[in-house]
Every structure is written in structure tokens, then in C-alpha cells.
Amino acid sequence: MAAMGRKAGHRSLMTRLRIEAHAIWLAARDPRTPWHVRLLALAIAAYALSPIDLIPDFIPVLGLIDDAVLIPGGIWLIGRLLPPGRLDEHRAAAAAGAERPASVAGMLIVIAIWAALAYLAWSLARWAYD
Numbered sequence: 001m002a003a004m005g006r007k008a009g010h011r012s013l014m015t016r017l018r019i020e021a022h023a024i025w026l027a028a029r030d031p032r033t034p035w036h037v038r039l040l041a042l043a044i045a046a047y048a049l050s051p052i053d054l055i056p057d058f059i060p061v062l063g064l065i066d067d068a069v070l071i072p073g074g075i076w077l078i079g080r081l082l083p084p085g086r087l088d089e090h091r092a093a094a095a096a097g098a099e100r101p102a103s104v105a106g107m108l109i110v111i112a113i114w115a116a117l118a119y120l121a122w123s124l125a126r127w128a129y130d
Helices: 006-010 011-029 035-049 062-081 086-099 104-129
Strands: none
Touching: 011 035, 011 062, 011 086, 035 062
């Protein structure tokens, strides 16, 4: 994670872990990555991006330690298994992807769809119980 550049010092830990998980995902999709490293990278990226934890976060200490150990350990292992410079290449692509602006139009479309679905559910509930 130290190789991500000077600007990385200003990012939060969660932003850096999200970028690292995205880099691992990109490494898993890279055809130059060996198949056994691909499988491991897919498992690590899925665990890092999944809302389901091995040990739930509400369990004191252990719930947070699994995320603090498994994800960075997996990132380190993938970095060791890939040829030199390959993970840095994917980190740069993931960081560039994180810098892209969010689409306001896309956000408004999603909000409109959710609002329409909520209105439809409310209308159906009113119709069913009247």
C-alpha cells in the first residue's frame, strides 16, 4: 500500500482498502495472472467487498480483527504471488477508477426508480387493504 503514491497519505483507510480490493479484483480478471492466483484473488476481493463477514463485526474485538488481518494479509499474499510490478499496475488502474466523478444523472435515475417502486408498493398495499 505504500507504493500508491504521495496522495495516498490523505486518503482514509477505508478508501485505500477499497482501492486495494479493486486492484485485487482487476488482478483476478487479468489474463496474465496464473489461475491459482486468480482463484485466491477472487476469494479475497469477494470477502473484502462482501457485506457478509467470516466473524460478524458485532462480536467484540474478533469481529474487527478478522477484517484487519485477513484482507491486508490476502493483499500482501497476492502481491507476493504476482510478478513484480503487476499489482502496482492494477493499483494505478483502481486509483484512477476511484478518482472518476460520480454520475449525478445516474444517481437521479436510480433514486427515481426506487421512488417509483416505493410508490407502487404503497399503492398496491392501499388497494389490497381498502
